Amino acid sequence: MDLALAPExxxxxxxxxxxxxxxxxxxxxxxxxxxxxxxxxAWVRTEKExxxxxxxxxxxxxxxxxxxxxxxGIVQEFQFGMNWSDYSRFVGDVFxxxxxxEALIAFFFESTFIGLWIFGWDKLPKKIHLACIWMVSIGxxxxxxxxxxxxxxxxxxxxxxxxxEKGRAELTDFWLVLTQNTTLNxxxxxxxxxxxxxxxxxxxxxxxxxxxxxHIPVMRxxxxxxxxxxxxxxLFTAVSGDTLGKVMYEQQPMKxxxxxxxxxxxxxxxxxxxxxxxxxxxxxxxxLEIPGLLSFLAHSDFESYVPGINDxxxxxxxxxxxxxxxxxxxxxxxxFRWMIGFGMASFSLGLLGLWLTRKxxxxxxxxxxxxxxxxxxxxxxxxxxxxxxxxxWLLALWTMAFPLIANSWGWIFTEMGRQPWVVYGVMQTRDAxxxxxxxxxxxTSMSVFTLLYAVLAVIEVKLxxxxxxxxxxxLGESDLNPPTKLGGDHRDAxxxxxxxx
Amino acid sequence: MELxxxxxxxxxxxxxxxxxxxxxxFGVGVLTRLLARDRAExxxxxxxxxxxxxxxxxxxxxxxxxxxxxxxxxxxxxFSGFYLPLLVILVCLIVRxxxxxxxxxxxxxxxxxxxxxxxxxxSLIPAFLWGVAFGxxxxxxxxxxxxxxxxxxxxxxxxxALLGGLVTLxxxxxxxxxxxxxxxxxxxxxRARKLxxxxxxxxxxxxxxxxxxxxxxxGDGTSLVAMAxxxxxxxxxxxxxxxxxxxxxxxxxxxxxxAAVAMLFLTLFPNVMPSTLDADWSLTVTNAxxxxxxxxxxxxxxxxxxxxxxxxxxxxxxxxxxxIGTQHIADPVH
Numbered sequence: 001m002d003l004a005l006a007p008e009x010x011x012x013x014x015x016x017x018x019x020x021x022x023x024x025x026x027x028x029x030x031x032x033x034x035x036x037x038x039x040x041x042a043w044v045r046t047e048k049e050x051x052x053x054x055x056x057x058x059x060x061x062x063x064x065x066x067x068x069x070x071x072x073g074i075v076q077e078f079q080f081g082m083n084w085s086d087y088s089r090f091v092g093d094v095f096x097x098x099x100x101x102e103a104l105i106a107f108f109f110e111s112t113f114i115g116l117w118i119f120g121w122d123k124l125p126k127k128i129h130l131a132c133i134w135m136v137s138i139g140x141x142x143x144x145x146x147x148x149x150x151x152x153x154x155x156x157x158x159x160x161x162x163x164x165e166k167g168r169a170e171l172t173d174f175w176l177v178l179t180q181n182t183t184l185n186x187x188x189x190x191x192x193x194x195x196x197x198x199x200x201x202x203x204x205x206x207x208x209x210x211x212x213x214x215h216i217p218v219m220r221x222x223x224x225x226x227x228x229x230x231x232x233x234x235l236f237t238a239v240s241g242d243t244l245g246k247v248m249y250e251q252q253p254m255k256x257x258x259x260x261x262x263x264x265x266x267x268x269x270x271x272x273x274x275x276x277x278x279x280x281x282x283x284x285x286x287x288l289e290i291p292g293l294l295s296f297l298a299h300s301d302f303e304s305y306v307p308g309i310n311d312x313x314x315x316x317x318x319x320x321x322x323x324x325x326x327x328x329x330x331x332x333x334x335x336f337r338w339m340i341g342f343g344m345a346s347f348s349l350g351l352l353g354l355w356l357t358r359k360x361x362x363x364x365x366x367x368x369x370x371x372x373x374x375x376x377x378x379x380x381x382x383x384x385x386x387x388x389x390x391x392x393w394l395l396a397l398w399t400m401a402f403p404l405i406a407n408s409w410g411w412i413f414t415e416m417g418r419q420p421w422v423v424y425g426v427m428q429t430r431d432a433x434x435x436x437x438x439x440x441x442x443x444t445s446m447s448v449f450t451l452l453y454a455v456l457a458v459i460e461v462k463l464x465x466x467x468x469x470x471x472x473x474x475l476g477e478s479d480l481n482p483p484t485k486l487g488g489d490h491r492d493a494x495x496x497x498x499x500x501x
Numbered sequence: 502m503e504l505x506x507x508x509x510x511x512x513x514x515x516x517x518x519x520x521x522x523x524x525x526x527f528g529v530g531v532l533t534r535l536l537a538r539d540r541a542e543x544x545x546x547x548x549x550x551x552x553x554x555x556x557x558x559x560x561x562x563x564x565x566x567x568x569x570x571x572x573x574x575x576x577x578x579x580f581s582g583f584y585l586p587l588l589v590i591l592v593c594l595i596v597r598x599x600x601x602x603x604x605x606x607x608x609x610x611x612x613x614x615x616x617x618x619x620x621x622x623x624s625l626i627p628a629f630l631w632g633v634a635f636g637x638x639x640x641x642x643x644x645x646x647x648x649x650x651x652x653x654x655x656x657x658x659x660x661x662a663l664l665g666g667l668v669t670l671x672x673x674x675x676x677x678x679x680x681x682x683x684x685x686x687x688x689x690x691x692r693a694r695k696l697x698x699x700x701x702x703x704x705x706x707x708x709x710x711x712x713x714x715x716x717x718x719x720g721d722g723t724s725l726v727a728m729a730x731x732x733x734x735x736x737x738x739x740x741x742x743x744x745x746x747x748x749x750x751x752x753x754x755x756x757x758x759x760a761a762v763a764m765l766f767l768t769l770f771p772n773v774m775p776s777t778l779d780a781d782w783s784l785t786v787t788n789a790x791x792x793x794x795x796x797x798x799x800x801x802x803x804x805x806x807x808x809x810x811x812x813x814x815x816x817x818x819x820x821x822x823x824x825i826g827t828q829h830i831a832d833p834v835h
Binding site: 063064067068070071072073074075077078080081082083085086088089091092093094095096097099100101102103104105107108111112113114115116118119120123124163168170171172174434435436437441444445448452456459463466467486487488494495496497498500501 | 578595602648806814822830831
């Protein structure tokens with residue numbers, strides 16, 4: 001069959017579209033849950049109104065976002081069986097367990113406590129209501145952990161054996177699946193990238209309001225929290241990216257060779273800044289390189305040998321038989337660069353912002369601003385002029401989505417870089433698709449999902465924009481006097497609910 | 502009882518939990534057209550399930566994930582075989598979730614009306630399709646020696662399965678109606694009780710035919726007992742509704758769902774998905790299950806986590822135990 005319409009190609013496109021889309025919402029959900037929980041904690045502890053207003057404002061955006069994350073996640077739970085039935089049969093014994101753990105532990109946590117949090121403002125005492133959002137946050141982290149353990153097993157299968165008689169992989173050590181270095185590094189990297197994403201989101205929106213001098217106390221706090229989150233998240237993303245890269249050089253040398261378009265092994269190996277290559281011929285036509293850096297990234301020294309695509313392909317042929325074991329090199333190469341580029345651009349902007357808005361450290365006393373003033377952006381001794389200040393706010397606003405792009409390319413890189421394997425070294429993607437599902441069926445489902453997701457994206461973004469522009473809500477009497485009893489105080493039986501759909 | 506038998510029971514428990522809980526919230530979704538007279542009443546209905554529908558839906562995700570882990574072959578055959586109906590269900594659940602969350606987020610009339618229309622259809626369609634799916638699972642479908650479904654989508658729309666769909670649709674609607682009577686105050690509560698009688702009678706007739714058909718086809722002693730319980734509970738639920746005992750009526754309609762789904766699983770065992778082509782090609786608890794090691798880990802998980810889940814979900818229902826009426830719904834938008 002024509003490759004473009006091969007069931008494998010279509011199923012991969014569908015998986016790619018639905019999963020990348022789903023993952024637009026995941027990192028924001030993870031980080032915003034924790035940030036909202038942090039803000040609400042600040043309110044409970046200090047009783048300062050700005051924290052409650054910030055909680056409600058970011059909480060609303062968080063809810064608009066998590067709704068999309070939850071519903072697009074439903075597809076993920078069933079898609080393996082629908083489109084990848086041979087995969088499911090072969091690996092279900094190993095791969096199913098973390099998914100079941102995720103559902104039974106994390107999903108219930110998230111979904112139950114989010115309901116309590118949304119509707120609980122006038123039903124739960126302050127501290128119990130606060131505990132609910134922390135439970136949601138724990139749920140999002142656990143959920144990510146289990147699914148990353150499952151994905152890490154596809155990257156680097158451990159703790160299993162092949163049962164020849166049944167023709168499938170069987171779990172032998174679940175603990176190892178949960179704690180192998182691939183899992184821990186992926187979790188570290190994804191979590192920090194999630195906070196990088198949430199930090200940039202918060203900074204961008206705070207910048208939007210501060211530029212207009214609106215909602216200053218809330219947005220000032222938000223800017224600070226966002227910048228710290230962005231900087232810390234960015235730093236950890238870089239560190240964990242480096243360690244994950246080193247792990248990948250051990251476990252999937254092909255992926256990393258493709259990420260560098262390093263066709264032939266070199267000692268020491270250079271880091272490629274720009275390359276344009278001929279994939280059929282197996283070499284680069286244009287290459288701009290930094291000598292020795294790749295050796296350092298792979299093995300922490302500037303001298304060592306790094307194998308290239310061609311050598312690795314040869315080695316894999318010897319091990320697994322004839323075939324082509326390289327991924328689509330340009331996708332891996334550019335995916336890797338866009339991931340790093342967009343992620344680190346946001347990180348830099350965060351570091352810059354943290355310096356510009358510093359509160360005391362090396363800041364002339366005259367430029368320190370009060371709670372209800374827009375912070376001055378001070379580069380050295382003097383504040384930036386109004387045009388440069390505006391430029392920084394605009395940059396923060398317009399690069400808000402950079403981490404989303406970085407996240408998407410990170411996943412495209414890591415998944416496509418593993419090809420032709422679905423489970424590295426164990427099962428190839430072409431053997432994983434559902435044999436009984438027809439091309440017409442996959443085209444149908446792919447079109448339906450793509451169309452539906454596109455429509456929902458428009459609705460979601462418009463809704464987010466509406467609530468971003470509206471700013472933090474004014475607080476009412478009941479907001480400031482939360483109930484003292486479970487189920488709410490029964491002062492007035494006909495009192496309207498604090499929140500209703 | 503071996504571990505794969507334990508897991509057959511646990512999967513049944515997860516589906517029963519799902520149908521019990523999401524059953525009434527599907528029903529409430531259907532009632533937005535059947536019972537509500539105006540927008541305010543629609544909002545009352547939607548808000549009776551507001552805090553809980555999401556948690557209810559997780560029972561489905563857990564049933565899916567647990568089937569994947571405990572019976573990979575079942576998971577693979579079922580979801581690749583029932584591809585298009587499952588696609589429809591997934592689309593409905595996606596739109597439904599967004600509809601609940603987004604409906605009140607804009608004041609425009611057409612925005613709210615569109616989401617309300619969505620809530621009605623995306624509740625009705627899955628409520629029907631789950632019955633069709635389970636009708637086919639227990640009746641058996643065309644499965645070949647490789648455990649692949651080789652029938653077409655039209656084969657799934659056979660009379661028995663379609664009747665199963667009508668049963669789940671009417672039963673869930675009844676369950677939702679008695680739930681509404683239990684959770685609301687004012688005029689809507691009285692009307693819910695009146696409607697419950699009519700929906701309940703239709704459900705009783707449909708369910709009786711379907712369960713008798715099932716019993717005649719594949720039943721044995723235990724399934725007969727389950728059937729008797731289901732039918733008796735339904736009748737008792739109607740009686741309790743007439744007597745104005747709303748709590749009892751809801752509990753009993755729940756028992757009906759538990760017993761009816763249990764009956765289906767009883768007639769299924771030890772198969773999990775029988776083949777109509779050759780009995781040797783049927784998926785069973787033995788040939789579809791995971792290794793003992795995986796099942797052991799999964800059992801530990803289930804033993805520890807499931808009671809906890811029931812505990813804190815139960816607590817949620819207690820927190821939101823207060824009845825609501827139109828007076829409790831504040832401004833139309835916020």
